[in-house]
Amino acid sequence: MSRALLIVDVQNDFTEGGALAVEGGDAVAAAVTLFLAAHADDYDVIIASRDWHDADGDNGGHFALAPDYVDSWPVHCVAGTEGAEYDPLLATDAVTHHVRKGQGKPAYSMFEGRTEAGETVGAILTAAGALTADVVGIATDHCVRATALDAIAHGVRVRIFTDLVAGVASAPSEAALAELVHAGAEVAESPDA
Incomplete structure (x- = not known):
């Protein structure tokens, strides 16, 4: 039985000082790095995702001058900018697959993205025989939620490490975690917490 770690959108634009900064984002980046230093060998596959939106256009309505912060932002x-890069506190040397999502369209789940070679997360997990996945990253109430739900739909047993995620706001983050538990995920602190 193979295990996967899914690292969701730990990027400069989602950490402190970014365009859509999430409070605690830098702390999540640093904590995931410490977790990887101790546990990378526990995983057969480590996939990290990044939003990677087109510079031109509104990306299918995802970008708006007057965003509603639900469907538009x-x-x-933006692809190739500092904001799209991984947070510098996140060490990515143990990552086996890098996924980009959201080119020209809204995308929340890393399952909507592809590697540079065109691989999907679902195909990577299937090829590795991954039956379990731990999910960490940003933001609990948006992309972490969507990724975990898609992993469950893919037939993977999911665990979300609550000390390795950060959400936009506490109420929707708590609701997202409750929804994930209802869908079959386990919510726990990481082994070293």
Whole structure:
């Protein structure tokens, strides 16, 4: 039985000082790095995702001058910009696959993205025989939620490490975690917490 670690959108635009900064984002980046230093060998596959939106256009309505912060957002994570890069506190040397999502369209789940070679997360997990996945990253109430739900739909047993995620706001983050538990995920602190 193979295990996967899914690291969701730990990027400059989602950490402190970014276009859509999430409070605690830098702390998550640093904590995930410490976790990887101790546990990378526990995983057969480590996949990290990044929003990677087109510089031109509104990315299928995802970017808006007057965003509703539900379906539309300010400009963020534009391909090739500093905001789209991984937070510098996140060490990515143990990552086996890098996925980009959201080119020209809204995308929340890393399952909507592809590697540079065109691989999907679902195909990577299937090829590795991954039956379990731990999920960490940003933001609990948006992309972490969507990724975990898609992993469950893919037939993977999911665990979210609550000390390795950060959400936009506490109420929707708590609701997202409750929804994930209802869908079959386990919510726990990481082994070293």
